[in-house]
Amino acid sequence: MDSKPTEISSSKMFDGFNKRYRHFSPTLGCSMTFSIYFPPSPNPSDKFPVLYWLSGLTCSDENFIIKSGAQRVASIEGVALIAPDTSPRGLNVEGESDSWDFGVGAGFYLNAKQDKWKNWRMYDYVVKELPTLLSENFPQLDTSRASISGHSMGGHGALTIYLKNLEKYKSVSAFAPIVNPMNCPWGQKAFTNYLGENKADWEEYDATLLVSKFKDVSATILIDQGEDDKFLHDQLLPNNFAEACRSATVPLLLRMQPGYDHSYYFIATFIDDHIRHHAQALCL
Template sequence: MEAKPTEISGSKMFGGYNKRFKHFSPTLGCSMTFHVYFPPLPSPSHKFPVLYWLSGLSCTDENFIIKSGAQRVASSEGIALVAPDTSPSAGFYLNATQEKWKNWQMYDYVVKELPKVLSENFAQLDTSRASISGHSMGGHGALTIYLKNLDKYKSVSAFAPIVNPMNCPWGQKAFINYLGGNKADWEEYDATCLISKFNDVSATILIDQGEDDKFLHDQLLPHKFEEACKNAKVPLLLRLQPGYDHSYYFIATFIDHHIRHHAQALNMCFKPLHP
């Protein structure tokens, strides 16, 4: 089956285009969809840096593109948004080691395969200048992928991330299935554990967390990550937002701050076509 992406939809927005693509992933052994928001091109030879967005447990590649409103500031800052599917569903952005889940290789898909697909097929994208962000399970993915690949990503941010999956029901259920019973293997996909190992972080980690998020105390545990960052002397800006929940209303409220956070780290000298 052809791995080259095929465009399946497209819509103009803030001078640029949302485009959805489908391709076969050899890494995952299945068809995958992904969205790219291409800002307006200032010149035919211009290349945009890339911000990857990893979505949560119950999402697809469409939720962020439709609900977040991120395209407005991405257009003005000149950043391409890339939103891969979460399929295989609820894959926790790890490489599963158990035979039953052998196709669950989302870590390799996000870190290796997808950037290669983008660089080989879209001349206007500069995948060597990349940052990563995400929500909930995707926030977990963004943080763990960033920490293990500090040479590949300029910055990271997250909304309501699962930062200590080893110690919450969502994470424990996923890890026992995908990785087996050896908890040393779990630590490789737990941001709170990884921060002491990969702590050469220059750009401040930005996390927004709603104080009225019903998952805050049982599943998300941001204070565990905050404590680990403090101990490792890693720069973290954890913002607890009063009254906000776990939804895309929360994400839409603060997404502009996150896009600008990444724009600063990507060190762009870009003059937008549409201010």
């Protein structure tokens, strides 16, 4: 199967283009889609820095592109937006679609250790395969200048990937991230099934535990969290991460937003700040 990406849709927006692609992923063993927003380019030789967006539970590569409105400021700032899917699809593994918070649409951006879920390797897909694919097929993208962001499960992915790969990303931000998955039901379910019972394996994908290991974080971590988010107190636990950042002297800007929930209405409200946060880091 050809792993070279094939364009499957294109829509103009703010003088740039949203384009969607399909390719075969050797990492995941299935066909995958991803979306790119290319900002307008007066000079064809311009190369754009990239911002990876990792979506949350039940989402695909399309949710952020369709709902966030991020393209308006990305167009002005000259940042390309890269939105991968959230899990392998079409593998027909028994139980993969039994619940909305595990399996299809719920890859948790980790490399599974349990044999049944061996194709769930979204960490390697996001960190290794996708950047290589982009650099080899899209000369207008400068993948050496990259930042990462995400929402909920994707915020968990963005934070853990950033902390474990500080040399690869200029900055990180998140909306309502699952920051301490070892201590919440979503994380415990995913980690038990994907990784097994060894808690040392879980620690490799928990931002609250990882932040104490990587004290050379210099860029401020930006997190927005809605105060009316129904998942705030049992699943998201932002104060745990804030305390870990304080202890490790890692710079964190945690903004608690009164009245906002967990939805894309919340994301669309504050996405401009996040795009500018990353553009500043990417264009230094």
